[in-house]
Amino acid sequence: MTGSYAELFFLVFFGLAAVWFGIVVFRTHSMVRSAMALLFSQTAVGAMFLVMQTEFLGVLQLMMMATEMSIMALFMVMFMMDPGGMGAMDMSHQKRLSLRAGGIGLVAALAVSWLPDWGPAASNIPDAGRQVELLGIELLGRSMFIFESAGLTILTSMIAATMVAIAPRKKEGAA
Amino acid sequence: MSIFYILLTLAIGAYFIAVVESWAVHGRFSLSRPAFSALALFGRESILARTPDRLFFESAPVLLLVAGLLTMAVIPLAPGLIITDLATGALFLNAALAYVLVALIMAGWGPNGGYAMIGGWRFLGQFIAYAMLIVMPITAVAMRAESLSTTLIVLSQAELWNVFYQPLGFVLFWIAAMGLAWLPPLDLPNAPGELAGGFEAEYTGARLAVLRLARMVIILALAGAIVTFYLGGWLGPWLPDWLWSVIKMLIVTTLMLTTGRLVPRVRESYFLAAGWKLGIPLALANIFLVGVIALVVDI
């Protein structure tokens, strides 16, 4: 036991919440409940980040995922056949294959988590303000090229997504 | 102990907001009207929709109240009077305010009714217009303070308040704050004359009391955010610190509640166009200007 019991308890609590909400996403029939369950799963992941003392990343995850998953809820209502879930339709295919794939992935990842000896736990974690400073210096120092190109990628994808999504306008006077 | 003081401020502030709002709506100033109407709400029958989504319907007002309280938790009323002084306080404020959106989507979808659903999705549509206008002015404020902690942001304004240093960001953040609290003229979600109350219409009785209380807490928290980021928090000449904070918050709240009613309701398409085509370039220009000034001048 490296840290306190509180950290382990909250990690288990939020981790179970994240996985449970993730399962609810695919078990429920109502589409908006599915989107909200995904939102709360991401919130639990953000809370795990806060427990693991990465305050900036946790707060960022909470903020971004609340907005993104709400927009996903809107898209679900736009595109799904039964957003309220009152029809109780089963909208899945190749169930056995996907259950087997999920099972194999779970076993493999759990084996990697629990079997190796990861070495001694590190204990000199910079505090939250220092982490923000270090992130900023890293962003504008070593990783500046990466983020400049990421910014360019985001701009390109914004333009591409907008152009793909705009309805073609009919020309005046054409046949 | 500071939690007690902040909750006391919240209670008094929420009552003050109720008094001012009833004055703005009804035209008569009455100090006891909110207390009587709150008591009446608890006594009234709570009418439920026929087939609501119970989970969303019940939890939306509670989530709204939680979001407002979490926002208030990082706002400093005085140098030590803050519930939790996070090192990333400004960003945490933003994260808590994003859950207002989640709560309103749940409130819109829950009652299984047309007007409520339209009100909920209208809030999402408006939110997309001012989502960036909330974050980018905070970026400029944090640039000056060289920290995201709300206490340090207030302390960085000791020589010059941010409202004079970054007026563009102030205006943008004010508009976004009014949209986030669905105050007129950005009150399409509950459009009293047009949408029969929107998502607020399906809530009656005690749940409506919680919803209204949550809304007042959010308005107070947003006023607190404006005061912290732009109006110098607790800084002021003769009075004690917390009194300055409270006075500034109440002045901002009164202005938010009363001046918006003089303008007709803003249509969503206009607001989206203005927010993206005008607001975001202005916010980026604000960040650029603040960066240049911070490098050149020594305040």
Next chain:
Amino acid sequence: MIVELSVALSVGAGLFAVGLYGALSQTNLVMIMMGIELILAAALVNLVAFWRYLHPDVISGQMFVLIVMTVMAVEMAVGFGIAVARFRSRGSVEMEEARELKG
């Protein structure tokens, strides 16, 4: 034997498995994208756990998390743009009906 690290990695494993099941078994494009979001969240949990318990002095771990979050947002935007275009031309985004390129 760092118990917290193994717990966090197990959470990542669980999220990955649920996301993989969802991405493979759902027919609607939006649900598939939700599965992909869960897989990316699992990757984020693993990254932060490794940073916190093994290498907290190297801030590049957190930088990687920021890049993955950026990728999540961009992928959602482009994916939903494509979904809107497909819905407009075909009337549905069911992947079972997307057989135009099938041999």
